[in-house]
Amino acid sequence: MDDVTLGGSREVVANDVRTVTNKGEDVGLYLNTDKSELITKSSTPVNISPINQFISLSSDTASLLGAPLSSGIAMDNSLEKKLNDLRRASKRLQLISSHDALVLLRASCSAPKLMHVLRSAPCHDHASLNTIDNVLRTCLINITNVDITDGQWLQASLPVKTGGLGIRSVTAIAPSAFLFSVTSTLTLQTELLRNCHFDLQDNCYGHFLTVWRDRHPSFEPPTGATACKQRSWDKPYVNTTYSSLLSAQLDDVNRARLLAASAAHSGDWLHALPISSCGLRLDNEAVRIAVGLRLGANLCAQHVCPCGASVDCRGIHGLSCKQNGGKTARHAYINDLIHRGLVRAGVSSVKEPAGMLRSDGKRPDGLTLVPWQAGRNMVWDVTVIDTLAASYLPSTSTTAGSAAEIAASRKEVKYAELSATHIFVPIAFETLGPIGAKTLGFLRELGRRLTRVTNDPCEPAFLFQRLSVAIQRFNAVCVLGTCPLQQAVD
16 A cells, blocks of 8 residues: 545544554554645644644645645645756756657656646646746757757657657647546546535636637537547647648748658657667767758758758758768668568568669669569669759658659659569658658558567567668768868878
8 A cells, every 4th residue: 555545524534544544454554644644725723633643734735646736835846846857857868878868858858757747737827837848948959969949949849740859848738738637537536526515616627628729719629538638639739830830931941841750750760769789879960960850950050062062051962962972871771671671571582683674774672582462572672862852842842752752653664674573662761751652551561571470569660760760870971971071180
């Protein structure tokens, strides 16, 4: 036994405590009166034994199971403690690698650390929440070494699947967290309090519902089973914020960037645990560039690429520079990931098979030695296309993943002759994460086959994460490759 909470009049509570004490001793349970608390609304001393030995607290200063019972001193103390914990964590996160720090900040030290309080107490308008958001933003800047503007922080605070970094703003999610909690526990509350004879109207719930309606006048509050999911209450804010960010982009580059960031699987690298032995750890520079490309931040000073082209502060020229050696290394690495995935799934394969040439005399990237589907062997070819290349911006600035689809179509034309005897699969990725539709279907099938071999249902997710991390790693190589080599000084 750990904690027991009793409620009622003073006489009823005192009698219940006596029962717990007497019955508990028979089974070896003893009440620790030095740690027991008596929470009352009035300041009148309680002289009824044994509760007169308890620590006396008012409802304004008391917390129950870590959640403040009112918006008074208890709320101030609870949020202040969370704020101090975050400040201490922020300093310590700067002492470890950027990838580890980013994972810990997103999954542990930010909104998840406050979620219990946000769901249990009405604190959406508390001043400490804004301070916590500012500390989160500063922490993100320090661990990634990226200067983040107000608009970029707004994007970073969105969920990963809508183009953000998943470091949620506690100010933004506070009303949704509380409304979800009240709605999902309403039946239990009614059952617990059915014998109470006082007014049970929840004024906090009504106030929060009004706040939610004022923020989202175009949406109706969720009802039924959907109201018992926090994301249902949070979805209007996320959709509205994403739409406002997209409409605020003034050029095709930023529109294409934001659309690509919200495409399926483009943020899988953010979900990957930084495990070096699995090739899932990004170094500090790779994390800086991955975050900067996703948010549209400046990555370098203006300079001239070794190819002679001018590179602006965003550093995106390197992603499409024809003289950049990182593109060749990236192609070989991703092709190796596909080949090893097939072999691990029990599909014997070879890379760059001899004797299979396309119309221009070049070989495909790989061939399965056993049938893939319908008794036919599969041929694949990898391509990674730059989302922000000038030739693709007219399409990528309107439709996410369109550059990958264009590249996949080109591959199919080149391998038209082989398609008559083999199943041809174009493996098409974009530098900012989107994946071609046929590639997506192939990877999901490969993930299912890996699951059948290993009995691990997470295999598809791990496959997408490895590929996503690889793209981000070589994005960093390409961006840094535009910096001129420094001559040694004697």
